[in-house]
Amino acid sequence: MAPGGFPGELEQMILLAVLRLGGDAYALAVLRELDARAGRRLSRGALYKTLDRMERKGYVRWSQEVATPERGGHPRRLFEVTPEGVEVLRTSRAALERLWAGLDPVFGRPA
């Protein structure tokens, strides 16, 4: 298992959203992706907090966006998932899948 143990539910989702966005993962986009895909809403504060925590753990890193059009306000932070982040996602997914395996009947979704 990944050294730090299992990531929290939100951490997992954020990691996935960042991954999905590829080179376009700045904060507000992550928020929109989370809402659109998962119906998961949260404030910017919550997002940045979690992202910062994950940075300390080495699951994500970020850089300032290149100063292209500069549309005002702070320069955007562009997030990216590290290999460690990918790894942690992989193991947590595997664990979950082994628990789900064979339960479909219970959920009225036979096979």
Next chain:
Amino acid sequence: MAPGGFPGELEQMILLAVLRLGGDAYALAVLRELDARAGRRLSRGALYKTLDRMERKGYVRWSQEVATPERGGHPRRLFEVTPEGVEVLRTSRAALERLWAGLDPVFGRPA
């Protein structure tokens, strides 16, 4: 979405383990199932705490085991997932799956 929002990572796993065990879901068995299936280890304290919290939220309920052999110590608690618990699992899984969808290439697991 389920009223109480998304369940935590551990809550999810415990719910699944209880489900898997069917009528045999007493605490120590849940612990073993979690370890065996998901490599997730935790103390009894952690388990009971989480189970109690989930009871308050209506995701699980329990009953004393029928006093058959009485092998000593406290009577065992037999856990069971409520319909609400099933529902919450279903929605959280759906959300996660929508986030995972299409990411397989990233994980070196093409299709």
Next chain:
DNA sequence: GGTTCGACGTCTACATTGTCCACTTCGATG
């Protein structure tokens, strides 16, 4: 050229979850 607005990021405070460990109970075993 001041005001407002919208896209960003940051900070503080607090609620919820996750976690361990020491303690207790009680039958069986020695």
Next chain:
DNA sequence: CATCGAAGTGGACAATGTAGACGTCGAACC
């Protein structure tokens, strides 16, 4: 009767999840 193993409980604390208020810039408005 001392010990052991299976169960459950309680207290304390660490990690995660969460909102909201605040600051900052450029652009658009007037």
